[in-house]
Amino acid sequence: MSDRYLAVHFPAFRLERCGYDPRDVAVLIGLERSAMRVLALTPAASELGLHRGMTVSEARSVEPSVEVELWDPAGELTDRSALLRAWSRISDAVQAMGEQDLVLEVSRTARTFGGEEGVVRAARELAASLGHAVGVAITDDPRAAVALARRPGNPIVPVGGMREALAMLPVHALDPPEGLLASLRALGIRTLGELAALDAASVAGRFGADGVRLHRLACGGRPPRDEAEVAWVEDELPGVSTPLAGATTTLQLHFVLPGLLQQLARALSDLGLAAVQLRCTLELDDGTFAGFGVRVGRPTRDVATLEHLVRTRLATVKLEAPVEAWRIEVQEAVPSAGWQPGLTDRTEAREPLPDVLARLIDALGEEAVFSAEPVDAWCPERAWRPVPFALRPPLRRPPPAPDDVVDRQERWDHALTWARPASLLESPVLIEVQGSPPARLRLPTGWLAVETATGPEVLSGSWWQPEAAWDREYWVVRLTGGRTAWIYAAEHHWWLHGWF
Amino acid sequence: MGDAVTIARLREQIRALEGGARVEGHRRLSGLPALDTLLGGLVQPGLVEISGPEGSGGVRFALALVAEETRRRRNVVWVDRARSLYPPAALAAGVDLDRLLIVRPPSSCAEGGRHAGTWAVEQVLRSGCFGLVVATEGLDPLGQPQQEHRFAGSRWRQAAEQGGCTGLFVTRSPSLRRILQADVRLGLEGRTLTVLRDRHGASGGRALLPPWPEDA
Numbered sequence: 241m242s243d244r245y246l247a248v249h250f251p252a253f254r255l256e257r258c259g260y261d262p263r264d265v266a267v268l269i270g271l272e273r274s275a276m277r278v279l280a281l282t283p284a285a286s287e288l289g290l291h292r293g294m295t296v297s298e299a300r301s302v303e304p305s306v307e308v309e310l311w312d313p314a315g316e317l318t319d320r321s322a323l324l325r326a327w328s329r330i331s332d333a334v335q336a337m338g339e340q341d342l343v344l345e346v347s348r349t350a351r352t353f354g355g356e357e358g359v360v361r362a363a364r365e366l367a368a369s370l371g372h373a374v375g376v377a378i379t380d381d382p383r384a385a386v387a388l389a390r391r392p393g394n395p396i397v398p399v400g401g402m403r404e405a406l407a408m409l410p411v412h413a414l415d416p417p418e419g420l421l422a423s424l425r426a427l428g429i430r431t432l433g434e435l436a437a438l439d440a441a442s443v444a445g446r447f448g449a450d451g452v453r454l455h456r457l458a459c460g461g462r463p464p465r466d467e468a469e470v471a472w473v474e475d476e477l478p479g480v481s482t483p484l485a486g487a488t489t490t491l492q493l494h495f496v497l498p499g500l501l502q503q504l505a506r507a508l509s510d511l512g513l514a515a516v517q518l519r520c521t522l523e524l525d526d527g528t529f530a531g532f533g534v535r536v537g538r539p540t541r542d543v544a545t546l547e548h549l550v551r552t553r554l555a556t557v558k559l560e561a562p563v564e565a566w567r568i569e570v571q572e573a574v575p576s577a578g579w580q581p582g583l584t585d586r587t588e589a590r591e592p593l594p595d596v597l598a599r600l601i602d603a604l605g606e607e608a609v610f611s612a613e614p615v616d617a618w619c620p621e622r623a624w625r626p627v628p629f630a631l632r633p634p635l636r637r638p639p640p641a642p643d644d645v646v647d648r649q650e651r652w653d654h655a656l657t658w659a660r661p662a663s664l665l666e667s668p669v670l671i672e673v674q675g676s677p678p679a680r681l682r683l684p685t686g687w688l689a690v691e692t693a694t695g696p697e698v699l700s701g702s703w704w705q706p707e708a709a710w711d712r713e714y715w716v717v718r719l720t721g722g723r724t725a726w727i728y729a730a731e732h733h734w735w736l737h738g739w740f
Numbered sequence: 741m742g743d744a745v746t747i748a749r750l751r752e753q754i755r756a757l758e759g760g761a762r763v764e765g766h767r768r769l770s771g772l773p774a775l776d777t778l779l780g781g782l783v784q785p786g787l788v789e790i791s792g793p794e795g796s797g798g799v800r801f802a803l804a805l806v807a808e809e810t811r812r813r814r815n816v817v818w819v820d821r822a823r824s825l826y827p828p829a830a831l832a833a834g835v836d837l838d839r840l841l842i843v844r845p846p847s848s849c850a851e852g853g854r855h856a857g858t859w860a861v862e863q864v865l866r867s868g869c870f871g872l873v874v875a876t877e878g879l880d881p882l883g884q885p886q887q888e889h890r891f892a893g894s895r896w897r898q899a900a901e902q903g904g905c906t907g908l909f910v911t912r913s914p915s916l917r918r919i920l921q922a923d924v925r926l927g928l929e930g931r932t933l934t935v936l937r938d939r940h941g942a943s944g945g946r947a948l949l950p951p952w953p954e955d956a
Contacts, residue, residue: 596863599863600863605846609841610842612827614827614831620828630838664826666824740795
């Protein structure tokens with residue numbers, strides 16, 4: 241059975257999601273090339289002569305009554321993800337192709353709808369229920385299906401009938417590279433039918449690999465298999481990859497992400513696994529690689545959760561070169577098991593705390609996310625240490641009896657402890673001090689008078705190791721202006737160590 | 741009065757253009773009598789700023805609020821962009837360290853460090869896992885307040901609204917103050933807490949905080 245693809249074209253999605261009808265004269269604007277320009281428009285606005293790239297004032301000069309909507313990228317991304325999930329009712333293999341098109345692989349699911357006519361009917365009903373006007377087409381190739389969905393006509397192209405269906409379409413309908421399009425036009429080749437009539441060998445010689453791909457499609461054949469997603473299992477862990485033909489923005493990566501993760505989720509489901517850690521690798525066209533890891537707080541194969549985590553990391557990626565392929569591999573997985581929220585979890589949180597921690601650790605490193613534990617040490621900077629944050633704090637031991645001798649001694653010792661600053665500098669700063677006790681001190685910003693000086697508190701340690709021995713005389717100084725600093729004298733120098 | 745009404749109307753128009761729904765914050769008791777008397781509590785969701793030079797008590801004031809939160813068995817996150825929070829002092833202030841998550845983004849001289857702090861603050865505000873998020877100002881390699889992205893304040897505000905939490909910012913520099921546009925701005929001089937600005941209330945009120953330990 242050959243693969244069959246349903247393409248759904250949303251001519252006005254970007255404005256319909258904002259509440260506009262395709263018959264409204266409305267444009268979506270955003271900052272582009274230092275001006276607010278039209279990014280998308282309704283079909284009605286297009287018919288009046290408005291087009292992408294116009295400034296807002298140019299658009300108003302053509303049509304004064306045009307309605308203007310400011311682009312909300314985050315909202316649009318959320319709506320696109322929701323749209324993809326909605327279409328998984330028709331097929332579990334859904335992928336976005338460009339800003340206004342979806343492609344679904346329907347050869348396995350058409351029977352459920354009573355054949356391809358049923359699929360087309362279900363697609364139109366679903367689009368109407370979501371409030372979108374769409375064009376649909378079913379054919380053997382996804383790009384051809386998209387090209388046909390954008391134009392009126394019979395939506396179902398029979399198997400082997402692609403050449404005839406594409407013949408009258410202009411060559412730009414299949415979105416060829418700019419250079420190839422210009423070359424074809426220069427030779428007077430306007431339609432795909434004219435291109436298909438050319439000899440394959442001469443097309444290869446004159447137009448190269450891109451021309452061969454376009455010619456094969458125009459002739460009703462399938463382009464080379466490398467355009468499809470690939471899934472594999474290595475060392476019992478799955479991975480997926482997809483070629484990207486030189487993607488230059490992360491927005492293009494966002495478009496293919498849901499399809500990739502659905503494949504990955506299917507592979508995890510087949511293996512009975514839930515992902516703990518993913519590795520995303522981008523192959524760049526200069527031969528280098530860019531990559532990032534994604535740690536999952538709770539093992540999951542839920543597409544929405546994985547999508548959210550990967551999108552967040554993707555937002556921090558800068559592309560140094562066009563992307564040729566994207567690979568997502570599972571680096572760590574566990575047998576899938578259900579997860580029940582704990583009885584003491586705060587269920588009103590919008591995101592589970594383990595997921596937040598995992599995302600912070602992924603982005604900043606394990607050493608950047610921690611809790612603190614006091615250490616019994618005299619040296620101030622060694623009086624605490626970082627420990628992993630416990631999702632459930634340990635149970636407290638019961639308080640000691642009131643007449644406990646040890647407890648009474650500890651409370652007495654604690655009462656003698658000198659005040660400690662709220663902020664301790666990572667590295668003490670060398671300063672100048674005048675007077676004993678300190679009466680003036682010179683910070684990097686200048687001299688300040690000391691109103692009160694409390695001390696000295698003498699701290700020392702490691703006296704048995706000459707190379708590690710330290711000996712400091714600490715003072716708490718209140719400066720004019722109400723600031724309180726913690727300074728110490730050691731080895732004939734003064735240092736600023738912290739602020740209260 | 742006319743100017744204030746006009747400004748409020750313009751703010752609302754900008755918010756509508758940005759696509760944000762109107763969010764009405766409410767006040768919840770902080771547990772600090774001085775603050776609750778002065779403001780009626782902490783605005784939630786919203787941003788609160790305590791401004792003043794180093795050593796003026798802003799961090800200690802924040803620790804007092806954190807102590808109240810952890811005493812109520814709530815987790816708090818402290819985004820320590822200044823990389824100087826001293827946990828023994830937090831313990832002495834009554835903070836339950838088991839409920840304090842400290843996030844110390846890479847310093848601004850590290851690759852990607854400059855934006856890591858801004859990103860971390862936004863993530864924890866938006867998560868909805870914490871009722872209180874405290875953030876200190878980032879420092880550049882010379883130890884001076886780091887120049888913040890001009891949209892950082894609006895992004896943090898949206899994140900706080902989405903997460904339903906209070907963001908408490910301890911600031912030093914006027915530039916961050918302008919970017920932050922906090923709902924409430926407090927000043928601390930000695931033990932005197934002053935309301936410098938309250939978007940939904942009256943400014944100028946003062947309260948005296950309890951004596952600091954070194955004054956006892």
